[in-house]
Amino acid sequence: MVSRRNFFTIMILISVMIFMFMFVSVIKQEFNKFDLNENGADDLNMEELQAGHEEIQETLQSVDAVQGTVIYLTGDTESPVDHVVENWGEYTKQAVKTRTTLSGLSYWKDKLPNTVIVNGEGLTLEGDGKILAEFAERGVTVIFATMPDSKVIGQSQTLCDLMGITVVYSDGVWMNGMHLFPGLLIGTEAIYEAENGNRNREDEDFHVPWYMVGEGTKTYMMGTVDESEFDDQFMPAILWRNSVGEGNVFCVNGDYMKQDSGVGLLTAFMAETDSYCVYPVVNAQNLVLANYGGFSDENDEALGALYNQNEVSFFRDTVWPTITAVNEWTAAKISMMAAPQMEYRQGETPKEEMLVYYLRLLKEGGGEAGLTARRRSDISLGEKLERDKLYWESEAADYEIRSLFLDDSEEIDTATAQLPNLRTVVSLSEGDSPIGYFDEKLTIQRATSQGMEYEFLDDFANKSYETALGYACIVLDMDQAAYPEEGQEWEIFAKKVTSNLSTHWNAYKGFAQTTISESDARIRSFLALTFSSDREGDVIRLHVDGLTDKAYFVLKLHGEYPAETTDVPYEDLGDGFYLLEISAPDTQIEVERDERFIR
């Protein structure tokens, strides 16, 4: 028998326990402002930033002088490299002057360009070769974004000396792998191998001329050839640098500069030319769930046959937990581009409370919701968005839709008309630049990876984007989960995605995880600022114009590191890269080397 005293004691204890456990949930529930989109700074003056960016572009384009500019030497025909160089100029705030020849370029001994980028494909560089050599001797950085023909190089001692090539061993060799050494790009060392020794269409990158380089060169990436009698130092050079006089000559043996991610190589090369290099970055890592269904039971039949669940349950109970597990490992912020419906059948509406359900979850994880423009019926975008808005307003009227996943850029006007608060567009399509202004109001953020496939070029591109911009946008097309095709069922998709995400993005943990709207704000700030830097002894001075609240810069050092006495918050990204958080127009960064313990 329990005495009254004991009974009341027990009751009180149980009540306290229930209260403690329930209290947290209740507080979470009550204070979860799920219905407000707090991502992206509301006080951001977008117009001012956009105007600032335009002003910078105009200033750079109006530069006439040669001194301090980037000369882009290319042929008459258009090339993918053109956009890469243009983008790089925009990101690094440098004026780019395009020329087809260096002859006639007026320069003087002390008024030389900073950099000359050569799109060597198709060029013979008969006269320009000597000018390039002279430039390099005098300290100009020369970058061969693409190489001239191997036969042209082999017949020109000037070019061989300029590039540090001792032997053109072969005009084309199949490599079975490539080795990217640490230090050039942010991210770890990587060895790429042709799968199972077989080479596919994509592996054209594994077929390049075999250049042997020698004295004064440093190789950043080399190819490996099976059964070769040569030692490593004679293996095909893919990315390398040659020291010539006061300058450096960088060479890219392959088509890496024809991808958008080529900006990363240009930035990396720039960082190798001096004892330090500081440049602005976006500092945003996005994980976008595009076309996220689970709001209506449209494809129940197929999903029921596979998983014995309807679509809503499947997404709620299977897909979402998997995604959040990845989120736990990577600390990523999820940007969900919701697809309330895909087929928009007559009379069917999304399930009630599902949007609220996901908004709550997103809010707890610091994520954000947007909309997708994709649909699987003939319905127009306008009509689709109208129906989506109805649903949205019934569930979370105050939640502003600031981001949209868009496949077809031509539909943008319709989208902006329907979504007045729209700020940024996410796209899978390839274009001229990974980030930038889509129009006067919107920014565009292209996917840098789709998460599922992660091969050699994907990894290389990823490293390049991270190096140049500190930016990643992983877009997972969740349409595949709602409408699985054979061989791409959810379990296969999830396995690959989770494996890739938890493995290949570890090296970039120093960068900030953002939602797509936060990333948008940072992109605008990034594009609107200019900067200058110099170094005196162990102090690097950085001046930033157009600063809004904070800006992010990457500092590359060689054998040095920021001193403990420096006031600037920084993150060590590895291999001499440091992410700086700048919140004042003028900043000083002290650097130091390891002191000898015994002196």
Place this chain on the structure above:
Amino acid sequence: MSMQMLTILQILHLTVVYLAVMVLVPALVFYPFFEEKPLGVRFLAYLAIGNFYVINLVFLLQFLHISNRFTLILGIVVPACAMMVKLHWNTWVKNTLSYAGETTYGVMVKTVGVRLILSRLFGALFSTLWKKLKNLFAGIWKHPVDIVGTILVIALAVWQYGTNPLQNFGYMASDTPVHNYWINSLFDNKPFVAGVYPFGMHVIVYFLSEVFGIKIFTLLRIFGLFQDVLMHISLLIFLRIVCKSVFSAYSALVIYLGAQILNTTCIARLFNSLPQEYGMIFILPSIAFLYRFFECRKEEKGIKGWKVESTKELALFAVNFSLTLSVHFYDTMAAGLFCVGAAIGFIAYIFRKEYLWRILLFGILSLFFAILPMGVAVIGGTPLEGSLRWGMSILQTSQPSSTTQNVTVSESSGSSDGGETSAPSAGTVQQEGTVQQAGTVSSGQTDLSQGGATVSQPNQTVVETKSLLDRLLEKGKTIYDALKLADNAYISIYLGGKAPGLELFMLLGLAVCGVFCFLIGERHYGCMAVSVALGTFFLCCVMISKTLGIPALMDQSRCSTYLAYAFMAALGVFLDCITYILFGWLPGQLAKNIFSFAFAGVFVFLVISVFGVREVYVQEALEKNGAIICVTNILRENPPKTYTIISANDELRMIEKVGFFYEIIDLLRYNEGDDKEEYLVIPTPKIYVFVEKVPGEYMLDSPYRGQPVSSSSAEQRLPSYGGLGSYQGANRHIVMSKMYYWAKAFQKLYRNETSVYYEDEEFICYEIDQNVYRPYDLSIDYGYNDAGLTVSE
């Protein structure tokens, strides 16, 4: 931390660990055997036992190929514990074990708690330790003169010999790298890697390094100071044993260490960590124990049986004598000459059977134990090392050696892991290197073979017919002149060289005093005095061996080190004899002490007043301080085998076990003209390039002395000599100049990958970071590639 501070800490560390193993452990074990003996005698005994045991232990483990830290520690701890248990069974071990058993039972039945056990244990340990220390200090405190005097002697020794390692961090002798190489091979269980040679000191250094983790090159830098202090302590204790007056011993040491009476030649070797000087620690102790044997045996009245006190003394004599041979045969020569002196001095006793057979037996045993490891190696097929072969050949020939007395080491070529080098190697030391001397000296040898005096004029031989007396007188004068010359050249500098040979008269005086003391009843004392005088005199004869027509087994500069040491021992005994003769008749110990103190004090004062305070001799090291600092830091910062040092020569052996080495001369040759390599790589993640901005000379005078590297030197032809020749004298300047410009050119090609690791006024070290999968091509055009090589001689 400064290198000076590190050096001091290293010296302290070495002192603690060395004394712990070589003195403390034997003390803990053998204390009951030597309980009644004076502290100094005990110290020498433990030191000898410790060294003897460790040397033989290491040899045993080396031959079994199981020598490593674990087996060495086991080899020390287990036998020590076993011996202690055996010896102290009835005193405290039995009680302790019994108590431990009771305590364990108490813990099991829970009548005793862990805290109680611990408090009792620590309490017992603390009280025992406190009691022992109290006894020790009580014993010491009874001898205040000894406390003050010993501290003074140690301080003087540290002052004289300790300044150098704090100013110059490198090796002082050119054959130290060779010894470094021999010691390194012990880590691979390969004793006598370059041939059979007395390896005593090498084994001790290896032991200290293996067990306590002190780097070999650190030990070879600082061991010289440590062994110098021990050597002087040995001399001090020898004098304390022999002398009647305490003040005589200390006054001799004060004069030795504090007065400006010695030529730098006779002390220059003491600045090195070389076997000969380590063996000197055991020379005089062996003689001291021999004297003590005679004394004990006399008291025992020749009693039969071995379990007598004199057996201990004789055993200690044998151990010390054995150690002299284990460490260096020259030490055995010196000790042997003193033994001959002792034999003559104690001639009244030595041929009695109760003395002779025992001495012979222990003498043979001492030689046996010393030769045993070498003999095993020879039987196993290891040849004799070069200098040992040379010594044996001298002994086997009847003609006196006509070779020059002062030769420098020619170190032959060798190899290292991961680097091609033609420099110091297999370490065939044909004759051990000379130590840097203060200046050029003449040997002052004259040839007596013709019975007349012919100096440097072999074609003008004049033979006259003289009487025996005249001839004897002439020979005597010749010998005396030769001794004076040698003395003036190598040993003494007092009176500006105007009165050389004064100590010869001191020897004569000592002998006379000894005889006098013998005659007045102090027989043992008199015998000792005479034997010291004779032993020293025999060393003088070795000094002028060529004049005397006997095989010259020891060059004069080396012999001078022994002779100066012996002279100081003789001086101490001589002062003591005088003191005893003058004041020994005084009643009461106090009066004797006062007068002997006064006499000693006045003597020391006079000597120092007349000749001045001894200047601290600073010897230049063969490597720049910066090089040693860099090696210290490199070893500290880098995991093993992840770096290569490109330097001239000595760093090869310093890092042999933990890093790779590449010679400058090889690098430059592969960069030279037609021999320029297509692609020269050193595939380690880090490369350190050592360049002397102000090149040294490395034992050979250079016209560029003190001058920085220059383009004019870089333009000259690269030396084509092998071995050390490329790094000596003017060649070193050429090589370093070229290397300097090579480094500058390389730095220009790889600005971000090449940094200055360390720089001072005379030295610079570059650090190159590279990717081992794609190492840099080190054959570059540095502007001075095409001078070509010098024509080989």
